[in-house]
Amino acid sequence: MYNAPRFETRFTAGVSAGIKSRRKARAAAWLTAGLAAAALAGPAGAAAPAAPGAEVIHWWTSGGESAAVKQVAQAYRAAGGVWVDTAIAGGDQSRAVTINRIVGGNPPTAAQFNTSKQFVDVIEEGMLNNVDDIARAQNWDKLLPEPIVNVIKVNGHYYAVPLNIHMQAWIWYSKAAFQKAGIAKEPATVDEFFAALDKLKAAGIVPLAHGGQSWQETVLFTAMLSNLGGRDLYLKVLRDRDPKALASPAFRNVLAAYKRLQSYVDPRSPGRNWNDATAMVISGKAGMQIMGDWAKGEFIAAKQVPGQQFGCIAGLAPNSPYLMQGDVFVFPKTDNADAVRAQKLLANVVVAPNTQLAFSKLKGSVPVRQDVDAAQLDVCAQKGLAILKDRTRHLGISEVYLTPDQNGAMQDVLTAFWNTSMTVDKAQKNIAAALRN
């Protein structure tokens, strides 16, 4: 409830839990266990060590989320570890607890963060163990998408294990609403997208379902920035914070298009949760919603099938960027040999392809790795995985490039611009000022 929960309340239960997948995950876990045992059978291998216990702090508390994390826990147990679950509702609270416990000298074995700069200060204070040996063994430099490497590799060392990739700027649409409005094919350019919105409006349907919370407005903004501005402008604005790009007419166009979206939103949107907006698309009251792939869980919970009752558009250009975010585990610094052993085992379990696949199937995301059996995923996730094969389409969300503080300052400007009569020029100036610090 408090301030734009990142993931925690975005998910609700109802992703079809697969017993089948669980069985597969278990088999995979045994395999990993073998590997891990082999890795551990060094000089210390002679004495039979006690099962490594890992206390893991995370904020996966909703139905679908906890079903997903159970897959990881099961895989870890199957690999011979003892999983101690510390679930804390709310990402902000969870992260605060993690940081307080690290500072207080009683760190958990592992803790969840988002794939972002949330934990960069913790790394710089030297409070995390690195996972370089796993990264080297699996060649993460080549295997992982660049935006993920960007945030988990600091000064040449890897400090987090990525679990999944969410894409933030999917366009979800109701096939029934499209039919009623006479939209024959799904929009493939920004112009067609606005034309479709106009047609929906003319048909008396809410064109764009929107939850009026500042983080959701930032989602719309990054969608416009990536689709209209393209990869170069996106990186110049969010990564380089380049004053010239921020003052450019191209960026002004992006802001104007973002504001234009507001004219397609119903007046009751302020304060609405993202899933209530999704419900409007599910019922056909609204035509489209721009939201991350966690929204898929809502459609599936309402017994709708991707590609049949609703469709998903990954971008409005043939090479539109894939805006990545996701979850990682970090491992707080410790000299305790048992704890280090538990950390290594968990890291190995998390990156195993089958753990990743089992987790993502329930979470709505896609695995970080390409070498998974894509046939097990739904149509939309398969679309996403196919796009991920092209590394030039990899981009991070704003939090990947900006510190929480810079991102928040930009978010304040965007939401004020969206909700008031602020001019485009003033918004452009204010964003440049927000990103200067």
Added chain:
Amino acid sequence: MAVTVLVAYLGTVLWTFRVSLTSSRTFASDKFIGAAQYTRLFDNERWMLSLHNLAIYGLLFILACIVIGFLLAVFIDQNVVGEGMLRTVFLYPYAMSFVATGLVWQWLLTPGTGIDSVVQKLGFPDFSFDWIVDQDMAIYTVVIATVWQFSGLVMALMLAGLRGIDGDIWKAARLDGIPVWRVYLAIVLPMMKATVATVFLLLATTVAKLFDVVVAMTGGGPGTASEVPAKFIMDHLFLRSNIGLASAGAVMLLIPVIALLAPYAYARSRRSRA
């Protein structure tokens, strides 16, 4: 007692002030940067808007609570039937947490589910009450919710004050033929100066703390329309990993509280010495 005050209150205040002069982010740092955080704070439109909102809110909230609380107390003081029950009803909201109040009122005020849909169903289809999603009106919905919660407490304090007034004064006023409302305004109210001061102090500190009800009701929205300083500080402390800027905000928030409390403490110390 003295140790707790010195360490827990004064100590943390000084520590906060120190942090506000540094470039601290997630962790407190020792890199002093002078007043830069304060400059940044007052360059920040959201902070300025927060102060503006707090001023509007504070004025309306204190005024409405005192007026309504006093009127309720006067009403109950007329030896009404069922006084005990009415007192409980009026005081009850105060027993609720701000978060619960915020949620209840958010639900009542949300267009389509709350008051506005009930009135529409009662046969006024054109009625609309959408302040909570209105840029210019959102902060007033916060005033409504908190006044609802606090006026019962003000009533209880005022009632105690009223009951403390000597009955002979009423008799004398009646003999002189002074209308009742004038007795309240010109005689009783001035005699209750101490009660009113206590009420004012309680309400003023509540204003400075205003946070949870905003979070529960509007989340500071729509946009940034109902942002308040305490929420700005919490956001920067926990979400935005900038404890330097948050501390600067906290120090700025402390100043009006001290400005309010200092004369009060001074007056009390003089009275106790006399």
